[in-house]
Amino acid sequence: MKRIVTLVVQNRSGVLNRVTGLMHKRQFNIESISVGRTEQDGISKMTFVVDVEDHRKLEQLTKQLHKQIDVLKVTDLSEKAIVARELAMIKIVSNASVRSEVQSIIEPFRADVIDISRDSLSVQVTGKPEKIEALIDLLRPYGIKDIARTGLTAFSRGQQPQASELTQFSLLK
Amino acid sequence: MKVETKADARPAVKTGADVLIESLVNQEVDTIFGYPGGAVLPIYDALYRSDAEFQHILTRHEQGAIHAAEGYARVTRRPGVVLATSGPGATNLVTGIADAMMDSLPLVVLTGQVATTVTGTDAFQEADIMGITTPITKHNYQVQSAYEIPRIIKEAFHIASTGRPGPVVVDIPKDISANPCFDTDEAPFHLPGYQPTINPNPLQIKKLCDAVQKAKKPLILTGAGVLHGGGSDVLQDIAEAFQIPVTSTLLGLGAFPGDHELFLGMAGMHGTYTSNMAITECDLLINVGARFDDRLTGNLEHFAKNAVVAHIDIDPAEIGKNVHTHIPIVSDAGAALKEWKRQMKEGPDAHESWLAELHESIKENPLWFNNPPEGMVAQWAVKHIYEATDGDAIVTTDVGQHQMWAAQYFQFKRPDRWVTSGGLGTMGFGFPAAIGCQLAKPDEKVIALVGDGGFQMTLQELSVLQERNLPVKIVILNNQALGMVRQWQEEFYEERYSESLVACQPDFVKLAEAYSIRGVKLETREEFESSIKGLLESDEPVLIDARVIQQENVFPMVPPGRGINDMVGVKPR
Numbered sequence: 001m002k003r004i005v006t007l008v009v010q011n012r013s014g015v016l017n018r019v020t021g022l023m024h025k026r027q028f029n030i031e032s033i034s035v036g037r038t039e040q041d042g043i044s045k046m047t048f049v050v051d052v053e054d055h056r057k058l059e060q061l062t063k064q065l066h067k068q069i070d071v072l073k074v075t076d077l078s079e080k081a082i083v084a085r086e087l088a089m090i091k092i093v094s095n096a097s098v099r100s101e102v103q104s105i106i107e108p109f110r111a112d113v114i115d116i117s118r119d120s121l122s123v124q125v126t127g128k129p130e131k132i133e134a135l136i137d138l139l140r141p142y143g144i145k146d147i148a149r150t151g152l153t154a155f156s157r158g159q160q161p162q163a164s165e166l167t168q169f170s171l172l173k
Numbered sequence: 174m175k176v177e178t179k180a181d182a183r184p185a186v187k188t189g190a191d192v193l194i195e196s197l198v199n200q201e202v203d204t205i206f207g208y209p210g211g212a213v214l215p216i217y218d219a220l221y222r223s224d225a226e227f228q229h230i231l232t233r234h235e236q237g238a239i240h241a242a243e244g245y246a247r248v249t250r251r252p253g254v255v256l257a258t259s260g261p262g263a264t265n266l267v268t269g270i271a272d273a274m275m276d277s278l279p280l281v282v283l284t285g286q287v288a289t290t291v292t293g294t295d296a297f298q299e300a301d302i303m304g305i306t307t308p309i310t311k312h313n314y315q316v317q318s319a320y321e322i323p324r325i326i327k328e329a330f331h332i333a334s335t336g337r338p339g340p341v342v343v344d345i346p347k348d349i350s351a352n353p354c355f356d357t358d359e360a361p362f363h364l365p366g367y368q369p370t371i372n373p374n375p376l377q378i379k380k381l382c383d384a385v386q387k388a389k390k391p392l393i394l395t396g397a398g399v400l401h402g403g404g405s406d407v408l409q410d411i412a413e414a415f416q417i418p419v420t421s422t423l424l425g426l427g428a429f430p431g432d433h434e435l436f437l438g439m440a441g442m443h444g445t446y447t448s449n450m451a452i453t454e455c456d457l458l459i460n461v462g463a464r465f466d467d468r469l470t471g472n473l474e475h476f477a478k479n480a481v482v483a484h485i486d487i488d489p490a491e492i493g494k495n496v497h498t499h500i501p502i503v504s505d506a507g508a509a510l511k512e513w514k515r516q517m518k519e520g521p522d523a524h525e526s527w528l529a530e531l532h533e534s535i536k537e538n539p540l541w542f543n544n545p546p547e548g549m550v551a552q553w554a555v556k557h558i559y560e561a562t563d564g565d566a567i568v569t570t571d572v573g574q575h576q577m578w579a580a581q582y583f584q585f586k587r588p589d590r591w592v593t594s595g596g597l598g599t600m601g602f603g604f605p606a607a608i609g610c611q612l613a614k615p616d617e618k619v620i621a622l623v624g625d626g627g628f629q630m631t632l633q634e635l636s637v638l639q640e641r642n643l644p645v646k647i648v649i650l651n652n653q654a655l656g657m658v659r660q661w662q663e664e665f666y667e668e669r670y671s672e673s674l675v676a677c678q679p680d681f682v683k684l685a686e687a688y689s690i691r692g693v694k695l696e697t698r699e700e701f702e703s704s705i706k707g708l709l710e711s712d713e714p715v716l717i718d719a720r721v722i723q724q725e726n727v728f729p730m731v732p733p734g735r736g737i738n739d740m741v742g743v744k745p746r
């Protein structure tokens with residue numbers, strides 16, 4: 001099962017290595033990582049999407065992460081109502097003749113064209129991973145030259161619904 | 174005069190190395206195990222110039238230093254301190270760091286590093302010791318400026334010795350230790366991400382008490398957590414009050430008196446039949462400070478299937494990791510036992526039939542070995558050493574058959590006198606660990622029980638015995654083989670003894686004599702019996718080359734992959 005786990009960490013050297021090394025040693029498969037600073041000085045946040053076998057493994061993962069001295073907080077967001085986004089940039093083969101066609105494809109995705117050259121065009125899109133996948137699929141026939149994705153980042157919504165309503169809010173089931 | 178020389182040599186301004194030494198003094202360090210080299214020259218210079226009281230023990234290999242520090246830590250429950258140079262000095266420590274991590278031993282390991290000006294350039298003797306030790310340390314630091322040294326040292330000792338103990342590496346670039354240091358961070362440490370749970374939730378202890386009331390066949394399993402938490406006395410009170418039988422992991426030996434009538438012996442792969450059957454049949458298994466390691470549990474499908482499992486552990490990640498736990502108690506074992514004793518109700522119905530069943534089983538299935546008319550078997554020798562010392566000794570072992578025999582036949586009556594490498598199973602551990610024990614406990618009898626294989630991995634430390642005249646007694650149970658490997662080849666590889674019979678070996682007596690240490694070869698039971706007591710009572714170091722029969726196996730045994738209810742070699746063959 002896929003889980004979104006966020007870590008609040010002290011921004012000391014080696015902390016990313018410690019965390020990913022631990023996941024590697026305990027055989028948790030990392031699907032994506034994103035790391036950034038937080039509003040607090042010296043504190044960073046890491047968002048992991050990991051693939052774990054079952055709940056026992058998941059509990060091991062959060063406990064082991066929690067044990068790390070530089071890890072301040074571990075949250076498994078998967079069961080919560082969350083806002084989760086990823087950013088992707090997609091460069092496709094394109095000449096003048098297909099530009100307007102591409103424009104009409106990307107519009108419903110609220111994606112933007114961010115770079116154009118004689119034979120290529122680059123698009124930027126943000127959203128949930130499914131949305132990004134869908135756009136990539138639509139653009140594939142034009143010939144994809146390059147893709148760069150940030151990996152998912154997420155936090156919980158300001159207001160949490162009752163437990164019974166959770167499934168419909170959760171991103172990864 | 175030396176004192177004046179030292180004062181003269183002292184620079185007007187303190188260096189980072191001086192600050193480091195002061196920080197160690199503040200932690201009341203009395204012994205450092207180390208080996209010098211380029212990147213720690215400033216630290217060794219500061220050591221030379223310092224008036225500090227502590228002793229530096231120059232081992233003959235960094236691995237010797239770190240195993241000695243582990244032995245020191247095991248018997249004192251205080252962090253062992255190690256100092257080594259960058260690159261090869263630091264990488265020579267890796268085995269010991271991993272060993273300490275597995276067996277939860279508190280260590281503060283100081284390594285030199287190349288100067289910050291050349292870091293990352295593959296400079297001479299540069300090794301990424303932070304990267305290398307990250308998975309095998311509780312925590313590690315690379316000092317970024319001398320200003321941080323007092324805080325980092327405080328944090329390192331705190332992290333190493335609190336919660337679940339473990340090794341902490343502090344990597345110190347040469348320019349930082351060499352350069353003047355004008356200002357230091359004297360602030361108390363700041364570790365917002367590290368707050369180990371020490372005291373148990375009283376409600377969980379209540380659940381445990383209720384379970385004890387209900388249980389018909391309760392069993393306590395002791396692990397090293399009882400030793401770290403200083404919980405032995407309270408444990409004994411509780412076990413006696415409720416008449417609960419006790420078994421132990423390899424590392425937990427000594428947490429409960431080995432000669433107590435409630436003690437069933439060690440459990441696990443080479444545990445006693447009765448201990449393993451008790452685990453299989455009990456209806457309440459109370460694990461105090463053990464981690465349900467696979468050498469204890471065997472195949473998990475057959476482990477304690479009838480039991481409600483209570484698990485006291487200071488490390489929440491250990492609870493539920495291998496064995497499903499009904500009553501989790503995150504706590505220091507000593508604190509949890511105290512709370513248990515406080516809440517203890519009137520004793521439940523005595524478990525008379527359960528105890529009778531177990532005592533019957535002990536009588537039916539004692540540990541056994543054959544005593545052939547000629548020659549000596551190692552089990553017999555270990556038993557004799559135990560009797561000759563009346564069990565009053567600190568015993569370290571190496572890894573292999575002799576280690577298991579020591580665990581089986583030595584009945585530790587008191588805590589902190591059993592020093593062995595359990596989790597990592599590190600050959601070469603036993604002898605240097607004994608040096609650390611002897612330095613920590615100068616008045617105790619320290620015996621290193623080692624195999625001829627493992628001893629040859631770290632025998633260079635004989636030089637330390639010679640130099641310091643440490644009265645460690647080395648007993649080589651010499652079967653001219655890598656015995657445990659040979660045993661597995663006999664049992665599971667149809668006696669194909671691939672590289673495990675080592676007929677060629679040094680003359681150990683002459684080897685000892687080369688270091689001006691008394692060496693004795695004992696080949697028969699008569700020789701052994703008549704001289705062992707005297708040799709062990711000597712106040713000098715002695716090396717005993719005890720020749721034992723090669724074709725002996727450790728029994729009983731849980732074959733790999735099987736449940737602990739499924740032992741072989743329970744009855745004499």
Ligand SMILES: Cc1ncc(C[n+]2csc(CCOP(=O)(O)OP(=O)(O)O)c2C)c(N)n1
Pocket residue numbers: 571572573574575576598599600601623624625626627628650652654655656657658
């Ligand atoms: C550093 C290391 N290398 C290899 C092993 C694998 N090993 C486990 S027991 C053993 C044999 C030990 O032989 P010896 O020291 O003579 O002791 P014995 O088993 O004969 O008592 C070996 C090679 C190990 N545990 N540690």
